Amino acid sequence: MQPLTLGIKSTPRLTATCWPGHLTLRGRRGHCLRFQTAFAAAPTNSTSTTTPTTSPAVSSSGSETTIQQQQQALSYDPALDEEQQLSYQLSDVVMWAGTRRLQTQVLPIAEDTLTIRSLDWDRDRFDIEFGLDNGTTYNAYLIFGDHKTALVDTSHEKFHDLFLQALRAQLSAAGRSLDYLLVSHTEPDHSFLVPAVLDEHPDAVVVGSKVCLGFLQNLTHRPFKSQAVKGGDKIDLGGGHLLEFVMAPNLHWPDTMFSFDHGTGVMFTCDAFGSHYCSLRPFDADVKSLLPHYRFYYDCLMKPNAKSVTTALRKVKDLPYTLIANGHGPMLRYNVPELVGDYGRWSAALEKGTTTVVVLYCSDYGFSDRLSQTLAKGVTKAGVATEMLDLLSADPQEVVAAVGRASGLVLMAPPNDNADARTSLAALVSALKPKTKVVIAESYGGRDEPVDVLASSVVDVWGELLAPPLRVKELPGQQVYQLFEEEGTDLAQALTAKASIARKKAAMPxxxxxxxxxxxxxxxxxxxxxxxxxxxxxxxxxxxxxxxxxxxxxxxxxxxxxxxxxxxxxxxxxxxxxxxxxxxxxxxxxxxxxxxxxxxxxxxxxxxxxxxxxxxxxxxxxxxxxxxxxxxxxxxxxxxxxxxxxxxxxxxxxxxxxxxxxxxxx
Incomplete structure (x- = not known):
């Protein structure tokens, strides 16, 4: 039987053949993806017009879901241009907690590079993002160099079986083992499966920033091979895949880094340039539909870190990236200059203001990170810039400098048994300016420093509490997040009240x-x-x-x-x-x-x-x-x-x- 010709534009980097029962995509260096020709349907999503309407088959048994992923499901994405009309592998749909539809999508995005997209069709709303109605995705990436193979990030805990099965299938098809695991940051939705991946690949070297590797020790509770990198460091996978690392802290995690592949022009950015928008269309072809989600995602997660956004953009401005492989939503291929430029314009507009609030929180402790982001979002809604610092990783001198130049302060209660946090607390109290407006809040971490003690120390040095400390008595829900956002807005309005009145009076003749x-x-x-x-x-x-x-x-x-x-x-x-x-x-x-x-x-x-x-x-x-x-x-x-x-x-x-x-x- 002669192979059939697949309708893909001829390219020296990729050949495709279709035999009865399976289809093979083969790269220039022999790496291949092989799929069965049975098709699995994407689930219907009532909030999206870009997904098929065929009802999916769901495998379940009682209250527990039985995952039965197969190497199947090549489908076709009409949104892609001729060069990118590559079919993708789609898993069966499985259910999470009885109501959430989960699926994985695997497709090549560049030479020797593919993505494993974890499709969370029904993820309603992230904690601080009230407008999440189109689900989300968690994007990970595999790079096959001539000598080494690297995985960039993992996925959410709910995708444990689906993700690992997809990863095994691609490594097996390429005849490879995993050499590097790049961790862009340690937020659980991207790093929760790191221990599971290391269980199957104990010789893999975990690559991350120094702060990232420290956080991972608390996540894995086991020894692992690691390599700390800093800005400008490189790892050569062979075959032109030279990875360069860019430190991008606070986007939106203190240990965030970007990875740039000089061989393909792909920049892996994790949370930055993402959106909570679940669709089978893997790229930004339908930018009109994507843009509201892209902007709202920026407002929720990146706007509170506008200064860090500007710094990161300055670091990557000379890199010749042509595709942004983000951690959530469609990857950016067709509108890269415009969408990256939006980050720059939005952040620059906020930085023009002279009023700043510094937000001090503790990453990887209770709900300190989520609640602090919510407070910061409330602050930036009122046009006031924020600077976010992690008390557990920031240098005390950095804390002193930030508090000294700020007009307002948000302090999330740190753990009472952390020496680094105590050192930073003592430093910030000494740096407070008279009449600095302060918000103090609990972190719901179980070991919070008492907020009344923190409030007393602030008042003793002439800081002004905007309101009594915010207390969290139960697992934070929407009412708690609404409370924190409104408190942040009140803080910003208190700082800008006089200037706002004067500005309105001068606005028109x-x-x-x-x-x-x-x-x-x-x-x-x-x-x-x-x-x-x-x-x-x-x-x-x-x-x-x-x-x-x-x-x-x-x-x-x-x-x-x-x-x-x-x-x-x-x-x-x-x-x-x-x-x-x-x-x-x-x-x-x-x-x-x-x-x-x-x-x-x-x-x-x-x-x-x-x-x-x-x-x-x-x-x-x-x-x-x-x-x-x-x-x-x-x-x-x-x-x-x-x-x-x-x-x-x-x-x-x-x-x-x-x-x-x-x-x-x-």
Missing amino acids: PDVCKALARLASGLYVVTAQHNNARSAMVASWVSQASFEPLGLTIAVAKDRAIESLMQVGDTFVLNCLGEDTYSPLMKHFLQRFSPGADRFSGVEWFPGPHTGCPVLAGGIAYLEARVVSRLETPDHWVSYCEVLAGAVSDPAARTAVHRRRVANYY
């Missing part, structure tokens, strides 16, 4: 300010909810925007608490206030709520029939809507929203009208 105020608008209350997190705000910048589909626009200030619950795909209710009855509701929702306060306490409401978001009983009408897209302005997000349903409770009532004398205030 007096005559223009008075003329613009003649644009009358209605009065509304916007309400949103996700699980047990709820929020509300008074709104007047609302307008109908389309007939088909029926749509409206609403402007939401970037520092509003509700903004985190109004991402693309989120739902909300627009409650119309009556001209004769608006006062009680408007007065209630205009009051300044403390972080985490229940904005609906004392207000009668019921869940909307289509969205579950609060409908105010005191309104005269309501509309349930979904955010479709967002336009960014310097201080607001303008959301275009599709109306899902609505009703009028008082047909005779008219909507209250909001009139202003000047336009530099609401």
Whole structure:
């Protein structure tokens, strides 16, 4: 039987043959991927239009899932250009905790380089990212040099069996063992399977930053071969695959490093330049759909580290990278200059401000990292820059310098038995400037330094506590993260209140300010909810925007608490206030709520029939809507929203009208 020709553009780097029952992709140096020709379907994802709609076969037994991955499933991605029309290997779908669909996807991305993408179709929302509705992926990579083989990162614990089976299959097909395991950083969603990989490849050398290898000792609880690298160090895998390392701390983990392959132009960046967006399309071909997720991911994870982003971009600016192999979501191939440039522009805009908050946390301790990121996100929402430092790895002199130049301080309680943390604490207290505004919070690590003791030490040196210390009494959920984000926003607003007032007054000439105020608008209350997190705000910048589909626009200030619950795909209710009855509701929702306060306490409401978001009983009408897209302005997000349903409770009532004398205030 003669082999069949596969419809792939001819290339000296790759040949493909299709025999009855299997297909083989063979690299120039003899490395190959061999697949059976049975096809597995990708699961339906109601939030994504880029995945097939065929229902997957799921193997399960009782309450436990039986994983039955086979080397099967070559499919075809129409999003790829002719050069990249390479089929991928797709595992069967398995279930996690009875409701989460998991799958692995394997495909070549460059010469002698492939990715193992762990597809988490139903991952709802990461802890601090309220807008995660399209699942996520955890991307790992295999590089086959002439002499050595390297794995870049692993995967989440839930992919233990799926990931290891995929890794075994590719190494076996190439007739290779694993020589290097590159750990870009030790966050568990990328490093949890490091011990399992080392169990199967005990001679593999673990490569990482010095800080990374220290963290891994606590993760593996076993000796392993290691090689600490610093910026500019290189490892030669043979065949042109010369890997160069770039230290990129705080993106978004203190031990983060990038790896650049001089042979292929691929830069492996782990969390940086990623997105929580699960799709079979492995690259950024559909950039329009990807961009909102890419931006929101940046806002949640990278914006609090804008200074570190700028530093990392400066370090890699002379590297000739053409493909960014990130740790989450689609890899960047088609829009690399634009999307990398976005990181630079977004970070530079934040660094222009003169007000800075330093956030001190402890990586790999309790929830210190997640809660500190949430606080930092709240700070940056209000336009204030943050600088994040890990008390367990930062030099005390670095802590002193950062605290000395900052206007505000966030201190997450460190473990009470860590000598390095105690040294840094003593240093930072001595560096506090008078009237520095401070937020202190528990880390829920089990060995927290008492926050009241920390608060007393701050007050003793003239620091000002913004509010009583934040306490965490149970496993953090959405309400706790909402509390921490709102506390961060309050801190930023307290630091910029005077400057903000002056800026608004100087924003426009007096005559223009008075003329613009003649644009009358209605009065509304916007309400949103996700699980047990709820929020509300008074709104007047609302307008109908389309007939088909029926749509409206609403402007939401970037520092509003509700903004985190109004991402693309989120739902909300627009409650119309009556001209004769608006006062009680408007007065209630205009009051300044403390972080985490229940904005609906004392207000009668019921869940909307289509969205579950609060409908105010005191309104005269309501509309349930979904955010479709967002336009960014310097201080607001303008959301275009599709109306899902609505009703009028008082047909005779008219909507209250909001009139202003000047336009530099609401």
